[in-house]
Structures are given as C-alpha cells and as structure tokens.
Amino acid sequence: MKIGFITSEYPHAKIKYAAGIGTSIKNLAVTLVKKGVNVTVFVYHQEAEVVFLDEGVEIHLIKKKKYKIATWYFYRRHIQKYTNVIVKTKNIQLLEAPDWTGITAFMNFNVPLVIRFHGSDAYFCKLDGRKQKIKNFLFEKLALKKAEAYIAPTTYAGIETQKIFELNKEKIKTIHYGLKLDDFINDSQNVYDRNTILYIGTIIRKKGVLELAEIFNKVIESNPEAKLILIGSDSPDIKTSYTSTYSLMENLFSTKAKKQSNYLGKVPYTEVQNYIKKAHVCVFPSFAETLGMVTIESMALQKPVVNTSIGWAQELIDDGVNGFLVHPRQTDEYATKILELFNNEKLCIEIGKAARKKVEELFDIDNNAEMNIEYYNSIIK
Template sequence: MKIGFITSEYPHPKVSHAAGIATSIKNLAVALVKKGQNVTVFVYHQKESTIVFDEGVEIHLIKKETFKLFTWYFYRKYVQKYVNKVVKEKDIDVLEAADWTGITAFMNFKAPLVIRFHGSDAYFCKLDGRKQKFKNFMFEKLALQKAKAYVAPTTYAGIETQKIFGLNKKKIKTIHYGLQLDNFQNDNPSIYNRDTILYIGTIIRKKGVLELAEIFNKVIKEKPNAKLILIGGDSSDIKTGTTSTFKLMEHIFSDEAKKQVNYLGKIPYEEVKEHIKKAHVCTYPSFAETLGMVTIESMAMQKPVVNTSIGWAQELIEDNVSGYLVHPTKVDDYAAKIVTLLNDEKLCEQIGKAAKLKVEDLFDINKNADINIEYYKSIIT
C-alpha cells in the first residue's frame, strides 16, 4: 500500500518544527515502511521545497508561499496541487492529515483522505475554556467534513471532537499512538537520581505548568532536597499577554523551590531520553492533550508518572497501578502523590514495571501499525 501524510512538522534536521505530532507521525511512518508499505510525507510551511529521505520515508518539503490576497486559501490550493501531482505519479492509495488549523479545508485530493485527531484548535479551546475564532472553527469543520474517515488517538479525543463538530460516530476509529519500544529501553530502572522530578513539554499554561510551580512549592516543604527539571520551549501566555510563561512560573515558585529548579529549554531528543532514565518521578499535569507522547515514553522506561486525571489520561494509566491520576487543580493531592513516590523506592519500582507492561500492551507501534494498515484498507476498498 502507498500512504501519504500531510503535516506541518516532522522530526528531521531540514524541517523547521517538530513536536509531539511530529514524533507520533514518524513513529507510524517508519513502522509502516518496516512492514513493507510505501510512505510519503508532505511537510508544508517550510523554508524551501526539496525532497529528502529518512529511514525509508520519502519526505517532501513544501515551501511556504504568500500571496497578495487570501494567502490562507491560495496556499492551500498550492499544497493541494503539489500533493495531487505526487499522488498521481506514485499512485498513492490514501492520504492522512491532522485536524489542527483545518489545513485540508478547500483541498480536493485524488486519493481518500483520513484525518487524525492530533488536536484541533476547537478541541483545545474547549478544554482550555477559551473562545475560538469563528474563522478557525469553520476551517477545521470544513476540513473534517471533506474527510472520508477519522482516527482518534484516544476514545476521549474522538468523543470530544465528534461532539464539537457533529461528526458521524461510525467514521471514527480509536487507534493509539505508538512507540518503537526498542528505543525506550531502561536496563537499569533502579538507578536514577534520587528526588529528581522531571517535566517534559512546552512551558505553556494549558500544560498545567503554573499549577506545577505550586505543586513543587508543596513538595519542597516535605522534601527540601527535591529537584525539578523542566524541558521544553518557553511560550507566551494567552491570558496575560506575557511573552514568557516560565517567567510566570518563576513568580510562583517559593524562594526555597526556585533554588531547586533547573529549566533546560529545548534539548536534543536523545538527551531527553537520558533525563527520563535519570528521573525519580515524571509529572505531566496537563489540562489539554489528545494523548500525551511523553507520558507513554516515560512509562515505557519504567518511570512512575503522576499525570492529570482528565479524560484521555485515564486511557493511558490505571490509577494507583501503573501511575497516579490527579486533577492539576488539586495541588495538595498532586504534591502528596509525588512525595509518596519519592519516599518509597519499592512503590516506584512496582509502578514502573506496571507502566511498562501497560505500554507494551497498548502502545507498541508494531502492533498499532497493523491496525492502521487494516483501517486504511477498509477505507480504500
């Protein structure tokens, strides 16, 4: 089968941007190639148009273009023309795109289109309690209406997106993101840096980082030697207009806590994995995700995770078994779970083992790639 992915991000040195969506797409693309499928990735909004190859995947970078009027429309038609040319040349069977920004609105393709719910602007606005721009909603709705089928990374994300846009439930299939588990081995899970708490993700309000600052203040009172490591790009704050959310965190940290915080910013992916290995506890108090790749990466490496309790997270972690689920606003309870783990090595080991088993069961990309292949086949037949 010949499969095409349309995306604004992909993990490659020549690609301008790569985050969680990029990782999940690459994991699937590479797994599909290993199973004998032909995969082409179209990455729009790039500095130049060129073709590169990586791990058997053909990657087409499509240059960002501006037009005198209605760039939002004419650039979409530009991408459509480029993609359709390759679809015809390579005889691509099925295309997949993300829901974010409704990039495929106004596009018509020469192959069936599947949209995966990586998280639309409407979805995140609903979870954040923010009002969405009407134009953005209409772009996303139009894009979704033109798709032949949908994939949700969690049932929760599927249900919420279906309700927001009034989609046909029967066209939505839940297929979890997956990991190449060989890349997330931790041969010595009992070796780590004591009392080190790790957060990975954008420093942005919707990820619960302001609550995390309050939580860490509570932890420090019980564990004065605890350390908090933050990894991820800083972001402006939509509520206050501040250019740095980390600056907002700094105002929240107590004097004692501030001394124990190490913000590393963005670092190479291999270094991130080393930090996961060294962490005692990983924490992701997010208010808005469709799944959360860093959660399952941490679980795969046998780390006890204290996660949000909101919808999607309940599909990743069995509370009190393979991790802890606590609502980010329950600062005292959240801090107490972290302290419990820091105080109990055997509990950390037990939860870490259960977390690894959970990931092997639900998030093995080799298993999930087969599910994707069968779903693609059902769409094109």
C-alpha cells in the same frame, strides 16, 4: 499499499520543528515502511523545497509562501496542487492529515482523506475553557466534513471531537499512538537522581505548568532536597498577554523552589531519554491533550508518572497500578503523590514495571501499525 501524510512537523535535522504530532507520525511511517507500505510525507511551512529519503520514508518539504492577499487560502491551494501531482505520479492511494487549524480546508484530492485527531484548536479551546476564533472553527469543521474517515488516538479525544463538530460516530476509529519499544529500554531502573521531578512539554498554561509551580512549592516544603527539571519551548500566555509563560511560572515559585528548579528550554529529542532515565518521578499535570507522547515514553522507560486525571489520561494509566492520576488543580494531592514516590523506592519500582507492561499492551507500534493498515484498507476498498 501507498500512503501519504500531510503535516507541519516531522523529526529530522532538515525540518525546523517537531513535537508530539511529528514523533507519532514518524513512529508510524517508519513502521509502515518496514511492513511493506510505501510512505510519502508532505511537510508544509518549510524554508526550502526539498525531497529526500529518511529510514525508507520519502519526505517532501513544501516551501512556505506568501501572497499579496489571502495567503491562508492560496498557500493551501499550493499544498493541494503539489500533493496531487505526487499522488498521481506515485499512485498514492490514501492521504492522512491532522485536524489542527483545518489545513485541508479548501483542498480537494483524488484519493480518500483520513484526518487524525491530533488535537484541533476547537478541542483544545474547549478543554482549556477558552473562546475560539470563528475562522479557526470554520476551517477545522470544513476540513473534517470533507474527510472520508477519522482516527482518534484515544476514545476520549474521539468523542469530544465528534461532539464539537457533529461528526458521524461510525466513521471514527480509535487507534493509539505507538512506540518502537526496542528504542525505549531502561536497563538501570534502580539508577536515577533521587528527589528529581521531570516535566517535558511546552511551557504553556494549558499544560498545567502554573499549577506545577504551586505543586513544587508544596513538595519542597516537605522535601528540601527536591529538584524540578523543565524541558520544552516557552510560549506566550494567551490569558495575560505575557510573552513568556515561564516568567509567570517563575513568579509563582517560592524562594526555595526557584533555587531548586532548572528550566533547560528545548532539548534535542535524542537526548530526552537520558533525562527521563535520570528522573525519580515524571509529571504531566496537563489540562489539554489527546494522548501525550511523553507520558507513554516515560512509562516505557519504567518511570513512575503522576499524570492528570482528565479524560484521555484514564486510557493511559490505571490509577495506583501503573501510575497516578490527579487533577492538576488538586495541588495538595498532586504533591502528596510525588512525595509518596520519593519516600517509597519499592513503590517506584513496582509502578515503573507495571507502566512498561501497560505500554507493551497498548502502545506497541508494531501492533498499532497493523491496526492502521487494516483501517486504511477498509477505506481504500
């Protein structure tokens, strides 16, 4: 089997950007290679045109281009032309692309196209209660309508996307993102920095960071030793037009909370695990995700997680068994759960062990890669 992935991100030193989408693609791509699948990854919007091998995956960087008019259209055609040449040369049988911004709108390929619901702009706008630009919606709808089939990381993401774009339910398959579990081992579950809360993710309104500021204010009133560590890129705030969402967050912190918070900005992916292992509790009060890679990574490292209670999260965590689910706007209850974990070491250990078991059952990349192979085969025929 020969598969190609089209993406704007992928974790590698030569690639300028990678987040949850890139991590999930790499986890799958590398595992597929180990199972005998030939994998090619096309990464667009790059600084240079380069081809190289990484862990058995052939990676093509497609240079970003500007045109005198309609760059959005002509650059897509450039990606299509480049990809089709490699598809023909390597006899690639199927391509996969993300739904975000409808990158494959106006593209035509000679092999089936599968679109994975990493999260369209329309999906996030719906969950975030924002109005979407008509152009973005039309691009995403066109791209989705031209695909042969779809993969959703959670059933919730699949159902919501199907409703938004009126897709054929029969063409949507739920296959969770996966982790290479051998890379997520915590041999010292009992060793961590007490009273430390860790948040990993973009500093953006839809991730619930403004609610997190209020939650931390309440935690620190009951536990003055509490600390909050934030990891992730800052971003502009759409609602207020502020250039920095973190500055909005800072303004919400009480004097005590501000002194006990530490925003580290972006941290290399290879170092993130160390911060997770040191954390007492990991928190993800998001309003909009399709799954949330850092949530399952934290669970795999046996950390107690207080997650959002919205849709997709209910497929990751059984509330009170392998983590806690609380709506981000219920700031009192959210703070109470964090304090409960701070004050009960036995509960932290039990929740952490159960979280690891949940990840082993649902998010083992070896098992999930097999599901992808089976589904790809059904499309290739």
